Amino acid sequence: MTDDCDERGGTGSGSPYGTEARSLDELLEVLADERRRCLLAYLFDQDTTAASFEAVMDGVLAELERRQRRRPEREVLATDLRHRHLPRLADVGVLEYDSRSRTVRVYGHERLERLYERIRPLEET
Secondary structure (H helix, E strand, O other): OOOHHHOOOOOEOOOOOOEOOOOHHHHHHHHOOHHHHHHHHHHHHOOOOEEEHHHHHHHHHHHHHHHHOOOOOHHHHHHHHHHHHHHHHHHOOOEEEEOOOOEEEEOOOHHHHHHHHHHHHHHOO
């Protein structure tokens, strides 16, 4: 008997990091952090597949300020994005961050995007 939550099969997303299929638990863990959700909100709302780190950080700062009514320190957020959130999203195949060129390339993740779109309205309340 197999556990559906642990299956890793599926179709590719175009990401160099493997298949798109992930367990529901892993996707929910990705969405459990507010800063990561702000990062996803910015990335999913863009019409481009690549952005500079500064543009991404500005978008996340604006979203956090809108939600929290205060602006976090820029350097603290930059470190948090580089060392926690961008690597985590790269692990699930949503994006790639090139630290040399400071460029974020977005590959998307259909299941994560669908799940996030269901959760997003709950944050507005």
